[in-house]
Amino acid sequence: xxxxxxxxxxxxxxxxxxxxxxxxxxxxxxxxxxxxxxxxxxxxxxxxxxxxxxxxxxxxxxxxxxxxxxxxxxxxxxxxxxxxxxxxxxxxxxxxxxxxxxxxxxxxxxxxxxxxxxxxxxxxxxxxxxxxxxxxxxxxxxxxxxxxxxxxxxxxxxxxxxxxxxxxxxxxxxxxxxxxxxxxxxxxxxxxxxxxxxxxxxxxxxxxxxxxxxxxxxxxxxxxxxxxxxxxxxxxxxxxxxxxxxxxxxxxxxxxxxxxxxxxxxxxxxxxxxxxxxxxxxxxxxxxxxxxxxxxxxxxxxxxxxxxxxxxxxxxxxxxxxxxxxxxxxxxxxxxxxxxxxxxxxxxxxxxxxxxxxxxxxxxxxxxxxxxxxxxxxxxxxxxxxxxxxxxxxxxxxxxxxxxxxxxxxxxxxxxxxxxxxxxxxxxxxxxxxxxxxxxxxxxxxxxxxxxxxxxxxxxxxxxxxxxxxxxxxxxxxxxxxxxxxxxxxxxxxxxxxxxxxxxxxxxxxxxxxxxxxxxxxxxxxxxxxxxxxxxxxxxxxxxxxxxxxxxxxxxxxxxxxxxxxxxxxxxxxxxxxxxxxxxxxxxxxxxxxxxxx
Ligand code: SF4
Numbered sequence: 001x002x003x004x005x006x007x008x009x010x011x012x013x014x015x016x017x018x019x020x021x022x023x024x025x026x027x028x029x030x031x032x033x034x035x036x037x038x039x040x041x042x043x044x045x046x047x048x049x050x051x052x053x054x055x056x057x058x059x060x061x062x063x064x065x066x067x068x069x070x071x072x073x074x075x076x077x078x079x080x081x082x083x084x085x086x087x088x089x090x091x092x093x094x095x096x097x098x099x100x101x102x103x104x105x106x107x108x109x110x111x112x113x114x115x116x117x118x119x120x121x122x123x124x125x126x127x128x129x130x131x132x133x134x135x136x137x138x139x140x141x142x143x144x145x146x147x148x149x150x151x152x153x154x155x156x157x158x159x160x161x162x163x164x165x166x167x168x169x170x171x172x173x174x175x176x177x178x179x180x181x182x183x184x185x186x187x188x189x190x191x192x193x194x195x196x197x198x199x200x201x202x203x204x205x206x207x208x209x210x211x212x213x214x215x216x217x218x219x220x221x222x223x224x225x226x227x228x229x230x231x232x233x234x235x236x237x238x239x240x241x242x243x244x245x246x247x248x249x250x251x252x253x254x255x256x257x258x259x260x261x262x263x264x265x266x267x268x269x270x271x272x273x274x275x276x277x278x279x280x281x282x283x284x285x286x287x288x289x290x291x292x293x294x295x296x297x298x299x300x301x302x303x304x305x306x307x308x309x310x311x312x313x314x315x316x317x318x319x320x321x322x323x324x325x326x327x328x329x330x331x332x333x334x335x336x337x338x339x340x341x342x343x344x345x346x347x348x349x350x351x352x353x354x355x356x357x358x359x360x361x362x363x364x365x366x367x368x369x370x371x372x373x374x375x376x377x378x379x380x381x382x383x384x385x386x387x388x389x390x391x392x393x394x395x396x397x398x399x400x401x402x403x404x405x406x407x408x409x410x411x412x413x414x415x416x417x418x419x420x421x422x423x424x425x426x427x428x429x430x431x432x433x434x435x436x437x438x439x440x441x442x443x444x445x446x447x448x449x450x451x452x453x454x455x456x457x458x459x460x461x462x463x464x465x466x467x468x469x470x471x472x473x474x475x476x477x478x479x480x481x482x483x484x485x486x487x488x489x490x491x492x493x494x495x496x497x498x499x500x501x502x503x504x505x506x507x508x509x510x511x512x513x514x515x516x517x518x519x520x521x522x523x524x525x526x527x528x529x530x531x532x533x534x535x536x537x538x539x540x541x542x543x544x545x546x547x548x549x550x551x552x553x554x555x556x557x558x559x560x561x562x563x564x565x566x567x568x569x570x571x572x573x574x575x576x577x578x579x580x581x582x583x584x585x586x587x588x589x590x591x592x593x594x595x596x597x598x
Contacts, residue, residue, distance in 0.1 A: 023171050024143070025216035030070045031207065032142035033057040036161035037076040037127035038154060051077060051265050052273065052286040052335070053257060056178060056203060057148050062253045063204035069211055071256075074136065076127035078261035130164060137168045144214060145169075146199075146207055149178040149188070152473065152507075159192040166194035175210060177203040179305040183475045185227040189234050200225040201305055202242070202291070204249055246291065246313040252321060254329055273335050273367045284333035285325060289318045289351070293339040295371075297396065297409045298477040299436060299470060302339050310343055315350040319358060326362050333389075334364040341366055342374040352382035363387040369394035369434050372417040380423050390581060393420060394434040398453020399446040406439045408477070414453070421461035428583045431463045437520065438470040439478070440487040444514045451527050458534055464580060465531055469520050472508040482510055489517050539579045553578060 035054045054075050064071040128136070145165050149158040158181070162174050176188055177199035185198035197220075199206040209223040220228060224240035243249070266282040273284070290312040293302055313321070325331040342348050369392040383391060395417045397403050403412055417433075424431045435454050437447045457463035472479040472488060482488045489509045509517040543550040557574050
């Protein structure tokens with residue numbers, strides 16, 4: 001672990017490939033797929049970046065391996081000679097000194113302006129050092145390197161990694177892919193002369209065809225959905241037809257990852273996602289059963305990478321995948337990362353029933369949210385039976401006019417959202433909800449309607465709110481509208497200081513006649529203060545009513561207490577990983593009792 005300031009700068013080296021033909025034609029090129037290390041500001045619990053498995057790289061690696069291509073995954077998060085999985089333990093938080101502020105950051109998802117960060121020296125480097133990466137690149141000598149760039153927040157590290165690779169391996173072909181690369185291909189090519197090719201969208205077939213190009217079996221211009229530099233001009237090839245039957249991508253080969261290292265981190269509190277935490281649930285993985293979403297929410301950039309067509313793995317394929325994870329790799333918690341897991345009701349019901357029929361034992365959640373209109377009571381009962389610890393829905397707004405006319409999330413109705421909240425409470429499923437405030441055509445009155453809706457849902461149905469300020473990402477309708485009408489406010493920020501992921505990045509917030517980012521930030525903070533008070537009081541009342549849960553939580557607190565962290569952080573962990581799950585807790589204590597008997 002090093003602070004950013006101690007890193008030496010890396011010289012930019014221009015690519016030697018003119019790309020009409022590869023510099024070296026190789027019969028058996030070696031491919032290395034890399035997730036770069038990350039820089040981020042840390043806040044409170046969990047203390048580390050989002051640690052999820054690099055599932056995109058893993059799928060590409062599986063696809064290449066199935067075609068007998070020499071491929072390896074190098075995930076900087078778990079690489080390094082000194083890996084212990086418990087060494088990442090920052091002692092200060094950028095929000096230290098104020099418990100309420102720390103608490104709020106765990107609920108918020110809006111990012112923090114760089115100017116508000118007190119001590120920039122606290123920016124930390126997570127994962128293998130640049131020196132370690134350099135050493136390993138020299139040892140591994142790949143002919144093609146694929147870099148993943150998932151979030152806007154990771155753009156700088158991606159570019160830095162590309163430049164380092166070019167410095168160490170001047171002849172290597174460097175490809176960058178992932179959702180952010182798909183959204184900003186020209187920016188990355190212009191900013192980094194070291195990068196040769198940007199892959200746009202699904203990476204499996206693109207990387208395979210790049211291997212074929214290096215083998216001398218095709219020209220680069222025949223590879224669809226890529227962008228590359230030709231005589232200093234960025235050239236895009238035609239868009240490829242999206243793969244609809246995802247089974248064609250094969251069965252994920254987890255032996256391509258150092259899986260146990262991720263679980264070691266989880267045991268030490270650096271988690272893939274915030275999740276309900278109980279004994280034995282540390283072995284969690286992220287899994288995607290579908291790609292793409294047919295809806296057109298104005299703020300959403302998913303279509304740029306994954307398209308608007310809902311594409312899926314077959315139910316049998318997903319069940320085999322889960323069986324492999326639970327039975328061969330000891331996984332006991334799955335984060336379904338689909339953008340819309342419940343969109344196809346028939347398929348979803350088959351999946352849930354298949355889990356029951358095959359007696360697959362694990363708990364699960366949906367960190368990216370589900371579409372409330374697609375849910376009904378029969379589905380909710382199966383969701384509970386199959387071990388869902390929390391379900392997230394994304395109404396986005398509490399004002400139907402804003403949903404219909406500003407966000408464009410039709411056919412979502414607030415009546416349906418409320419119906420699902422009621423059902424969840426009745427059946428005993430913990431719910432969380434995503435909301436966004438601050439769209440260009442939104443009024444303060446409409447924002448207040450959303451705040452009231454969210455607070456009402458928390459008070460009546462225990463629905464934990466995640467209230468974010470609208471962020472306009474390039475490529476979205478929201479960005480186009482805000483840019484055209486002069487509503488954009490651009491600054492440099494760090495994102496998710498609760499510890500998810502973050503380097504400095506440029507963000508675009510919104511202002512209009514009634515609000516600006518500063519006034520909106522205050523409204524948001526005040527909302528979260530109230531939400532936290534309400535949640536905490538609810539939790540305490542629940543504990544008084546259910547002494548067995550109070551006892552098991554005390555035992556959890558002492559068992560999971562980390563001396564290396566402050567008492568405050570341990571208390572925050574207790575609430576965010578356990579006590580805010582009012583409905584699930586009853587089931588969890590039953591589960592733990594059964595475990596003890598077993
Ligand atoms: S439903 Fe979700 S994934 Fe689909 S467009 Fe809207 S925000 Fe994006």
